[in-house]
Amino acid sequence: MRATLFGGPGDITVGERPDPRLETPTDAVVRVTLGCVCGSDLWYYRGVNPHALGPIGHEFIGVVEQVGADVTTLRPGDLVVAPFTYCDGTCANCAAGWTGNCLHGGSFGNHGIDGGQGEFVRVPYADATLVKVPGGGHSDTTLKSLLALSDVMCTxxxxxxxxxxxxxxxxxxxxxxxxxxxxxxxxxxxxxxxxxxxxxxxxxxxxxxxxxxxxxxxxxxxxxxxxxxxxxxxxxxxxxxxxxxxxxxxxxxxxxxxxxxxxxxxxxxxxxxxxxxxxxxxxxxxxxGVAPARRYIPELLDDVLAGRVNPGLVFDYETDLDGIADAYTAMIERRATKSLVRISAGQ
Amino acid sequence: MRATLFGGPGDITVGERPDPRLETPTDAVVRVTLGCVCGSDLWYYRGVNPHALGPIGHEFIGVVEQVGADVTTLRPGDLVVAPFTYCDGTCANCAAGWTGNCLHGGSFGNHGIDGGQGEFVRVPYADATLVKVPGGGHSDTTLKSLLALSDVMCTxxxxxxxxxxxxxxxxxxxxxxxxxxxxxxxxxxxxxxxxxxxxxxxxxxxxxxxxxxxxxxxxxxxxxxxxxxxxxxxxxxxxxxxxxxxxxxxxxxxxxxxxxxxxxxxxxxxxxxxxxxxxxxxxxxxxxGVAPARRYIPELLDDVLAGRVNPGLVFDYETDLDGIADAYTAMIERRATKSLVRISAGQ
Structure with missing residues (x-):
């Protein structure tokens, strides 16, 4: 697959990565439709905060492509919002609602986990991590707001x-x-x-x-x-x-x-x-601190789908995967508040 | 009257001060029965934190001696607990429960306000500040616990x-x-x-x-x-x-x-x-932060009078006004956890 790769400060390119596959029965593979660039990605880009070399991006929505045998709440074809961290939903921190501090969780797009600025992502603990979006035929405006639920709106x-x-x-x-x-x-x-x-x-x-x-x-x-x-x-x-x-x-x-x-x-x-x-x-x-996005998404999702909030308006720049480098520099140069990246079609 | 005077770091003595008198109709004058030394007094004593020269001590219980014309809830002879800060009870911070941050309040025993380590204290906003202790004939154990409500138990x-x-x-x-x-x-x-x-x-x-x-x-x-x-x-x-x-x-x-x-x-x-x-x-x-002692005292007072809590046990040293200097050094030298000072008799 094609994915954005962090090659060190100032070095953002698109390259090839192995197609993700199910590794455990609780995994899902998601085809990313919309991703975006986070303010925290810019700290990596500037070299202020460390980031592993390789895939990057922790905010995305997409369509479930495959599910592991133990995944019960999701099926291929489901539109899902991914919180920026994955979580098992069962550890002591998750049980207390602190899903962003899951004892077995982590952030997408770092430390070997696929990033949201690529075509596909293997999502650990898919039932606990992903939030299925009900209905279908959502407008592009709605989809942008759903993407905002991945991180910035929850944060x-x-x-x-x-x-x-x-x-x-x-x-x-x-x-x-x-x-x-x-x-x-x-x-x-x-x-x-x-x-x-x-x-x-x-x-x-x-x-x-x-x-x-x-x-x-x-x-x-x-x-x-x-x-x-x-x-x-x-x-x-x-x-x-x-x-x-x-x-x-x-x-x-x-x-x-x-x-x-x-x-x-x-x-x-x-x-x-x-x-x-x-x-x-x-x-x-x-x-x-780090938002427990998975905990917050359901209630905010209701408001997005009902049109009561429209956080997707924060995206004032958009490009496709080939334009990812400029998606970063547009934010660095303050040409953009937040850059949307259209990775694949459909919802 | 006789009162403890702070003469600068390391300088604690007993000296003469003018007898306090009612200055506004909302004042009360309280005869101090029990006072004590606070850990924060030691910071002044050590010269680490500043303190005005003159009266010192912000924790006391005592008996109402005189009340101003506008004082409605207290009468001479009432046993009262003084929170370590006085408050008007009506400002925006008091109304929100932050009596220790009263916009017109302050701490006893500093900036010209009488201290709790002296024989008498003029208490501003007496109705709002002081808490009347119901009943009478309280044991010395109870009185010590009431004194602890002035600061340390509330804190x-x-x-x-x-x-x-x-x-x-x-x-x-x-x-x-x-x-x-x-x-x-x-x-x-x-x-x-x-x-x-x-x-x-x-x-x-x-x-x-x-x-x-x-x-x-x-x-x-x-x-x-x-x-x-x-x-x-x-x-x-x-x-x-x-x-x-x-x-x-x-x-x-x-x-x-x-x-x-x-x-x-x-x-x-x-x-x-x-x-x-x-x-x-x-x-x-x-x-x-600074405890809203006045807000907390009533509920804690109930527990003290019912014998459910006994914070007065923190006093493991006691003296009278003449022994005040050693009351400080006992705490500095860790001979005492907290020093009680018997200022006058009665309750």
Whole structure:
């Protein structure tokens, strides 16, 4: 099969890989229809975070091609959403709902597991990992939103859930990448009344507003803290969502968080430092991390299919497998918020 | 009146202060019966944290001496517990339950407010701040436990509540000071099945067991992590309570916390660093801080009066006002877990 290969920092090509086959009775092989490039892929591309050489990509939807003898909930031809991590569904962490921390799981597109930026993927623990999409004849708009459930929508939702957003809340979203934009959707979905999006990019500002942001602020650093404190009567927001993963974004999130609130953080940390004095002296908590996407997908899927949320709008660039290298550089150069890759036809 | 005076690091004496008087109609003046020395007082004594020169001490119980014209719930002669911070009970933070972060509040025994290690204290917002103790003729044992509600029992409870302890949980308490010991009580009270206390001190180990600890571990650093992971099937504890405030204790708490759990932290931070990779890659949260003691006291008071909890056992040294300097050095030299100071007679 043809698949995107990571050859080291800055080196993304399309090459040949062995066709995946069933290796255990709980496997499925999925033909990837839509894949995409994640912000975390860019950290590998830039050489900031390590990634095994070989297949890459952890977000995809596709059609089940083959199932192992023990797979009971899926059949060839089923349209499925893959969460960005596979999981056995039975370990202590899965049982507690932390499917992204499965004791026997891992991420697609790394450490020898096929990537979502290739034609086929062997999916371990297929029953536990994949979510079947009911119905058929879904529009391209719907399919893009289903693809967003693979990672970014679940990750934005995890920031919102982690921060404990309640109906009527005032929320600030730090970060206007695809995850930050999905966090706006999630905040609105959980009933936030006021959603302040931090963004300097007109395209992303517009999308944030479409997703439910009520306020856009372009300030940064101390200025944004002062502004948001002023906007909230000097108290700060009920929930600050940290959707970047840098020291500055973490500092900003804590600086605008109301006493007793929780910063919901999902950014892969780079130079992040948690301001412990704010934790202790203002009782501002910190929760978040790798999203338990498999746990979240079913409820979000319902909303996508009902047209209540449309996270697929984060894809503002698209190409096919041959264009994968530019799919990366478009995001690096900020020509794209998030790049969609059409791998094969059908649904 | 006579009161303990902080004259700078290492300088604790008893001196004369003006008798406090009502300054606003919402004030009360309380005659202190029992006060004590807090672990945080030792940071001032050591010169590590700043403290205004003058009165000191933020934990006390006593008898109402005078009330302002607008005080409606208290009368002279009432026995009261003072939370370590005063609060107006009406600001946005108080309304949300964060009485320790009152927008118009502050700590006793600092910045010109009388301290609990003196004969009398003017208490601002007396109705909102003080908790009246019902009944009379309380035993000395009960009175000591009421004194513990002023800070350490509420603070240990805050660690436990912040960590989200649920019935049946396995909990580890990092720190065997008075607050850590009270956190053991709190964990048991919230229904923890297994409570692992980290302590190398035989006296404190015995008290931890009396309070409900099921396991005592003496290891530190990597050894304690390995041991507790082994004790919990490789998963870690459902709740780790950080009751010290140092880098090592914070690192230990995070290292033994189960995926998806919350570290409940109340230690005043010194060289604490939050391991952000554990937060993100293991979904271990962090909550805690200055305890909203005023919110917690009523429910804990019920348990003290009913004899269900006995946090006063943390006092293993006592003296009177003239002995205050040794009350500090006894704790510094670890002759005492926590020093009680008998200021005046009666209840």
């Amino acid at each position: 934005g939702h995890h920031a919102a859930v982690s921060a404990g957003i309640e109906p009527g809340a005032t929320v600030a979203v730090v970060g206007d990448g695809a995850v930050g934009l999905c966090a706006v959707i999630a905040a609105k979905r959980l009933g936030a009344d006021r959603i302040i999006a931090l963004s300097r990019n007109p395209t992303r500002q517009a999308l944030a507003r479409e997703f439910g942001a009520t306020d856009i602020v372009i300030e940064r650093g101390d200025d944004v803290t002062k502004l948001i404190m002023d906007m909230t009567g000097g108290l700060g927001v009920d929930a600050a969502l940290e959707c970047v993963g840098t020291g500055q974004s973490m500092a900003t999130a804590f600086s605008i968080a109301r006493v007793g609130s929780i910063v919901g953080a999902i950014g892969v940390p780079h130079d992040s430092v948690v301001p412990i004095d704010t934790v202790i002296f203002r009782n501002v908590g910190l929760r978040g | 240990g409870h805050h660690a436990a509540v912040s960590a989200g302890i649920e019935p049946g949980a396995t909990v580890a308490v990092v720190g065997d000071g008075a607050v850590g010991l009270c956190a053991v009580i709190a964990a048991k009270r919230l229904g923890a099945d297994r409570i692992i206390a980290l302590s190398r001190n035989p006296t404190r180990q015995a008290l931890a067991r009396e309070f409900g600890a099921t396991d005592i571990v003496i290891e530190r650093g990597d050894d304690v992590t390995k041991l507790i992971m082994d004790m919990t099937g490789g998963l870690g504890v459902d709740a780790a309570l950080e009751c010290v405030g140092t880098g090592q204790s914070m690192a230990t708490a995070f290292s033994i916390a189960r995926v998806g759990s919350i570290v409940g932290a109340i230690g005043v931070p010194h060289d604490s660093v939050v391991p952000i990779d554990t937060v993100i890659f293991r979904n271990v949260g962090l909550r805690g």
